[in-house]
Amino acid sequence: MKSLLCLLALWLPVVSLAASRPNIVYLLIDDMGYADCGFNGGRDIRTPQLDRLARAGAVLTSLYGQPVCSPTRSALLTGRYPTHTGVYTIVRPGARWGLPLAERLLPQALREVGYTTAICGKWHLGEFEKAYQPTQRGFDHQYGHFFGAIDYFEHERDRKPDWYRNDQPLKEEGYTTHLIAREACRLIQEQPADKPLFLYVPFNGVHAPYQVPPAYLEPYQSLPPARRTLAGMLAAVDEAVGQIVAALKAKGLDQNTLILFSSDNGGVDPKRVTFNTPLRAGKGTLYEGGVRLAAFATWPGRIPAGIRVDQPLHVIDWYPTLLKLTGAPTEQSLALDGRDIWPVLTAGADSPHEALLLCGTRGTESAALRMGSWKLIVQPAAPEEGEPKGARKRADREKRAELYDLANDIGEQHDLAAAHPERVLAMRTRLDAFLAHAVPSPAGKD
DSSP states (O other), X not given: XXXXXXXXXXXXXXXXXXXXXXXXXXXXXXXXXXXXXGGGTOOSSOOHHHHHHXXXXXXXXXXXXXXXXXXXXHHHHHSOOHHHHOOOSOOOTTOSOOSOTTSOOHHHHHHTTTOEEEEEEEOOSOXXXXXXXXXXXXXXXXXXXXXXXXXXXXXEXXXXXXXXXXXXXXXXXXXXXXXXXXXXXXHHHHOOTTSOEEEEEEOOTTSSSOOOOXXXXXXXXXXXXXXXXXXXXXXXXXXXXXXXXXXXXXXXXXXXXXXXXXXXXXXXXXXXXXXXXXXXXXXXXXXXXXXXXXXXXXXXXXXXXXXXXXXXXXXXXXXXXXXXXXXXXXXXXXXXXXXXXXXXXXXXXXXXXXXXXXXOSSGGGSEEEEXXXXXXXXXXXXXXXXXXXXXXXXXXSXXXXXEEETTTOTTOOOOOTTTOHHHHHHHHHHHHHHHXXXXXXXXXXX
């Protein structure tokens, strides 16, 4: 009897700790515009599920990522800038590289403290060797695809199948957004009561190719064709999010679940396909329309409802924030760039960053720095008028500095570099320090 009581005494704190840790659901939308959802100013696409979640928590109006898919995902899962991981650009099919194996990933850290870890959706961080695939990088469960731009119905990329369960090829029918939601709901329903869940749901919607079941187009007949299809695709994702939230509620997990939401970069082909209003440009650029993400964080009773946080933050911050929140070990051999932003979300604290780095897709050829409301962009100058195509390589052009005051010019319409040379010099010096020890991109090996 005495030994039984001792075992019970040891067991109870473990159960209590597991119960106190939040479930974490990260919803990532691919290529969505900054203003496509209602909570961020969208008016022509109905996103009731996402808007309801956003109202229940904090809308993050200045959360940054990288200009394209893979680098943002790498930053999210490692808490480190591309200058430290080498993931500046997209990992393409057949590429013999991926997120370096030396990196410690968020699911690995959370699994150390008892979390069930799962990914449902797009991986996009390497698969050419087994060691680079999700179940070898900390995920207990994997479902979805390895690359981007897959056919939503055929589950193929470049006519090659790209659909897996636990990193093994899987053949099944259905629209990918529906299938991803169904799998996420299944994992929630089957989650053991004594374990917390980390569920990462990187939808391939609303990335091209632009495909959606016809029924989702019906409410949007008045929109131009390209925008109409995008609207239907986002409506399908919104519906899927509603199903995931309903599954959490049915399981009794909704009150102890932190839901994080963001796009992975700015919207593509702005004003025709996506809306990034009031931001300049879109995906692939270092302007705000390429790197500022639509985002929110919701946790009933823990994050104040109905607030907007305008402090400059970056997806690298989720890694240390979640580790500290869950009690996962923060000690590791690779230094973190991210900071704990929990006080920003819950207590109105200022951003822990004096400066935020934004990297272009070609290594250190171009980069940007945000300090307070000021933003510096350094990139090769545009071709001169009348210059023959291909006359000079882009990397050989003189780099040009642009300076914007985002507090008064969020649309980056007024370059103030000439008017503030001292500020440009100070910020460029800080940017050079960030880039001084940048690692090269493994993509050059392909």
